[in-house]
Amino acid sequence: LNMSSLQVTEEVREHLKSPIFDNWQWEEAEMLVLLQVMYTDLDFLTAFHIELEVLQNFLFEVYCHYNSIPFHNFQHCFCVTQMMYGLIWLTDLRSKLGRIDLLIMLTSALCHDLDHPGYNNVYQINAQTDLALRYNDISPLENHHCAVAFGILSKPECNILKNLTSEQYKHIRGGMIKCILATDMARHNEILNKFKVLQPVFNFTNKDHKEVLMKIMVKVSDISNEARPMAVAEPWLDCLLQEFFNQSDTEKLKGLPVTPFMDRDKVSKPSSQTNFIRFVLLPLFTELTKLFPCLEQHILEPVQRALEYYSDMERARKEEEEEEGT
Numbered sequence: 240l241n242m243s244s245l246q247v248t249e250e251v252r253e254h255l256k257s258p259i260f261d262n263w264q265w266e267e268a269e270m271l272v273l274l275q276v277m278y279t280d281l282d283f284l285t286a287f288h289i290e291l292e293v294l295q296n297f298l299f300e301v302y303c304h305y306n307s308i309p310f311h312n313f314q315h316c317f318c319v320t321q322m323m324y325g326l327i328w329l330t331d332l333r334s335k336l337g338r339i340d341l342l343i344m345l346t347s348a349l350c351h352d353l354d355h356p357g358y359n360n361v362y363q364i365n366a367q368t369d370l371a372l373r374y375n376d377i378s379p380l381e382n383h384h385c386a387v388a389f390g391i392l393s394k395p396e397c398n399i400l401k402n403l404t405s406e407q408y409k410h411i412r413g414g415m416i417k418c419i420l421a422t423d424m425a426r427h428n429e430i431l432n433k434f435k436v437l438q439p440v441f442n443f444t445n446k447d448h449k450e451v452l453m454k455i456m457v458k459v460s461d462i463s464n465e466a467r468p469m470a471v472a473e474p475w476l477d478c479l480l481q482e483f484f485n486q487s488d489t490e491k492l493k494g495l496p497v498t499p500f501m502d503r504d505k506v507s508k509p510s511s512q513t514n515f516i517r518f519v520l521l522p523l524f525t526e527l528t529k530l531f532p533c534l535e536q537h538i539l540e541p542v543q544r545a546l547e548y549y550s551d552m553e554r555a556r557k558e559e560e561e562e563e564g565t
């Protein structure tokens with residue numbers, strides 16, 4: 240895999256900074272080069288003395304540790320990292336946070352679902368898997384993703400952090416652990432409520448304020464598919480439901496409890512998505528937009544359009560059912 244082969248045009252570099260970037264147009268090998276562009280364009284290589292070859296080894300090793308499953312695969316990793324990259328430029332975070340915090344956010348996005356098995360925490364705990372056993376039922380997946388990330392970084396040829404001071408390394412390790420563990424949706428309300436308290440009085444020099452914002456930015460990037468054009472977002476929902484249905488099929492086979500919004504006999508795509516957008520996405524994106532008003536047009540409005548799209552679909556389906564019922 241010759242990473243420097245693909246010459247990235249200026250136009251692609253600019254497009255890479257926008258939330259309308261379409262992942263479905265790109266091969267995985269090209270995505271690896273685009274990830275390399277993100278690290279170089281944010282000046283991480285010069286700032287942290289990262290050798291290009293070590294970055295390429297790191298990115299390739301990350302690529303190898305994502306599994307070929309319907310949703311939580313390397314394409315999802317790329318989307319989340321690309322959204323994080325876009326948000327950093329759109330909000331001009333480079334002028335508000337230190338470069339080391341940007342490195343934490345981008346690398347957390349890149350690593351946040353490493354080696355995801357396609358079965359969520361509820362399954363891990365109910366099925367008493369090795370991961371649930373190892374992590375005592377406490378965010379088993381997110382603990383695993385983070386441990387795999389630092390397993391990769393422990394290899395000298397992949398260690399992009401090797402030329403940092405021990406102070407810097409401690410700060411990055413602590414930040415990545417907090418940000419990756421924050422992607423457990425069971426903690427969604429805990430983290431959003433903390434941000435809601437801080438947002439009106441947000442202080443970019445306050446350590447605790449910055450920590451909550453970094454967690455929110457990784458969370459927003461992680462579940463942001465619906466902020467992309469519908470042609471890009473809708474296939475992601477099909478992939479997600481495929482993975483959820485695989486899990487609920489397995490749970491039924493094993494006699495384990497089945498999560499309602501994962502049950503292929505119960506889930507309707509439009510109604511589950513309207514609920515998700517209304518009760519999870521919009522409150523989260525609205526709060527972040529209060530801190531960065533420029534995000535209104537880039538992520539809030541697309542999500543509001545997505546809500547209308549799925550609400551119309553839901554209404555049409557209901558009318559069809561009523562006609563069939565008569």
Ligand SMILES: COc1ccc(NC(=O)[C@H](C)Nc2nc3c(cnn3-c3ccccc3C)c(=O)[nH]2)cc1
Nearest residue numbers: 424425427461462463464465479500511512515519
């Ligand atoms: C509070 O914890 C929750 C809340 C909602 C959901 N998921 C849903 O409501 C449904 C299945 N929809 C949904 N879920 C989504 C999306 C993006 N990521 N994502 C997702 C994927 C895996 C685990 C959790 C979530 C939220 C999306 O666009 N839609 C899953 C966990």
Ligand SMILES: [Zn+2]
Nearest residue numbers: 319351352461
């Ligand atoms: Zn994810």
